[in-house]
Amino acid sequence: MEQLIQSRDGEKFVREPLITQHLKKRWSPRSFISEPMNLKTLQQIFEAAATSMSSYNEQPWNIILTQKGNPLYEKLFNCLSEFNQEWVSTAPCLGAVVSKKYFTQSRKENRHRFYDSGAFMAYASLQACELGYQIHQMAGFSPGKLMMDLKIPHTYEAATMFVIGKPGSPDKLPVNLQKQEKQKSSRKALSSFIFSTSWGESYNFEED
Ligand SMILES: Cc1cc2nc3c(=O)[nH]c(=O)nc-3n(C[C@H](O)[C@H](O)[C@H](O)COP(=O)(O)O)c2cc1C
Numbered sequence: 001m002e003q004l005i006q007s008r009d010g011e012k013f014v015r016e017p018l019i020t021q022h023l024k025k026r027w028s029p030r031s032f033i034s035e036p037m038n039l040k041t042l043q044q045i046f047e048a049a050a051t052s053m054s055s056y057n058e059q060p061w062n063i064i065l066t067q068k069g070n071p072l073y074e075k076l077f078n079c080l081s082e083f084n085q086e087w088v089s090t091a092p093c094l095g096a097v098v099s100k101k102y103f104t105q106s107r108k109e110n111r112h113r114f115y116d117s118g119a120f121m122a123y124a125s126l127q128a129c130e131l132g133y134q135i136h137q138m139a140g141f142s143p144g145k146l147m148m149d150l151k152i153p154h155t156y157e158a159a160t161m162f163v164i165g166k167p168g169s170p171d172k173l174p175v176n177l178q179k180q181e182k183q184k185s186s187r188k189a190l191s192s193f194i195f196s197t198s199w200g201e202s203y204n205f206e207e208d
Pocket of ligand 1: 084137138
């Protein structure tokens, strides 16, 4: 489905597919509005994520989810790095992604467990965005502590942690984080990582 939207310069209206619009609106805030999240909304986000593809359709992702005020929140919070603890408490919802190491059927190692869990979180992020929320994922945590404190079996592996919420004012953040919150994150040019005939040779999108 397409929608007519006003372009960035405010001058002209352009047709843009809805998914593209949400891709452009997605970002990783560090300041959130602290209001608790509606459980139905949380369910909608993860129902959408669960439609994601995965190797052998294993769906290796497992999610641990909680909101502020629940004793589990403290346990998860204590697994975060000092840097992430500085800002995470602005968000109402905190979670962790834990991936199953082995395929259920063959019992062989699933080399794509993190890859598939990442796709799951990408879908969750897009759905959250459509509903007016944002997800910020975090590698800055102690996987060992998470595994131990939450008594997660060793056939699983901690992948990331994340928060979900509605973006809030950057002014609520410690001063050292405010500047970054107001800047748009940059992206590499396609030519620097999409290659053709030989490694390092940019793919030519004008002519194959
Ligand atoms: C797997 C993963 C781990 C990340 N770890 C952290 C983190 O520990 N702390 C943090 O503040 N941001 C973290 N981020 C957020 C990235 O810095 C952010 O996605 C990137 O700068 C691009 O910005 P954008 O998401 O706003 O487009 C992480 C993102 C991902 C996907």
